[in-house]
Amino acid sequence: MEIIPPYLASTDWLQGKVSSRSLKTRDYTRTLIESNSPEGMVLTVPIVGGSSAAKRLKPESLEISGHGDWTRIHLGAIEAAYGKEPYFVHLFPGIATAIEHYPQNLATLNVLLMEKMMDFLSYRDAIEEIKRLRASNPIRCSDIAKRFETKINPAHSFLEPLFRLGPDSIFLLT
Numbered sequence: 683m684e685i686i687p688p689y690l691a692s693t694d695w696l697q698g699k700v701s702s703r704s705l706k707t708r709d710y711t712r713t714l715i716e717s718n719s720p721e722g723m724v725l726t727v728p729i730v731g732g733s734s735a736a737k738r739l740k741p742e743s744l745e746i747s748g749h750g751d752w753t754r755i756h757l758g759a760i761e762a763a764y765g766k767e768p769y770f771v772h773l774f775p776g777i778a779t780a781i782e783h784y785p786q787n788l789a790t791l792n793v794l795l796m797e798k799m800m801d802f803l804s805y806r807d808a809i810e811e812i813k814r815l816r817a818s819n820p821i822r823c824s825d826i827a828k829r830f831e832t833k834i835n836p837a838h839s840f841l842e843p844l845f846r847l848g849p850d851s852i853f854l855l856t
Contacts, residue, residue, distance in 0.1 A: 686741050686789045687796045689713045689727050693836040693843060696855055708733065710741040711788060713839045716763040722838055723763070725756045727788060744788040753781050760841065767845035773802050777841070799840055803852045812856050827853045 685702055687695065690713035694700045717723035728747040729735055735744060757778050764770050776798045784791050800806070816823040830853055834843045843851040 684793075686710065687792050689788070689792050690715075690725070690795055690839040690841055691792075692838060693834060693840050693854055696840050697836065699836070706736075707739060707741050707744070708736040710744065710792065711736065714837055715760060715839050716835065716842060717759070722835065723759055725759060726752075727756075727784075727791070728752050729788060742787075742789045745786050746784055746788050746791065753784065756781055764841065764845040769848040770845045772848075773798070773841070773844055776802075799844060802844055803849055803855075805852065805855075808849070808852055809856070812852055816856050823853065823856065826850075827856070830854055 688705065688710050692700065692714065695702075711727045711729055713725050714722045715725060728749050730745040730747045731739070732747075760777070761770075761774070764774075777795065780791065780794050780798060785794070812823075830843065830847055830850065833846060834854075836854075840851070843854055
């Protein structure tokens with residue numbers, strides 16, 4: 683069984699601090715991003731059948747509703763929150779395309795967005811090297827990760843460190 687990530691998954695989820703078993707179905711439709719309010723801004727993908735579908739269906743069965751103008755709202759909010767970050771221009775176009783041309787199935791969108799984030803990191807190519815570095819110098823790698831964690835809110839979407847720290851965000855995942 684393939685693990686379905688939440689919509690624009692958080693750093694906490696990617697670090698394994700939030701278990702997929704602890705998530706409710708509706709959590710797969712939501713992400714938290716930076717905003718003017720201290721608690722951040724929740725972005726929710728509308729699903730066919732609304733909250734009753736989220737209560738009775740599994741995440742892999744949810745279909746995205748075309749209701750409302752959610753794609754424009756989400757992209758505008760992401761741009762407002764992170765548009766001035768140094769890596770925004772490099773990652774945002776791919777994320778925007780995936781959201782604008784979303785598939786019918788929510789799980790497919792979530793996996794596609796996760797792939798875009800991991801591809802930006804060159805995760806498959808870089809993770810083994812980072813693991814070897816961590817094995818040979820665990821204190822240094824831990825210090826790097828701790829320093830990076832002070833620059834982000836790990837409850838927010840992993841987009842935050844990607845836009846802010848770029849490929850160095852991979853240190854948050856080891």
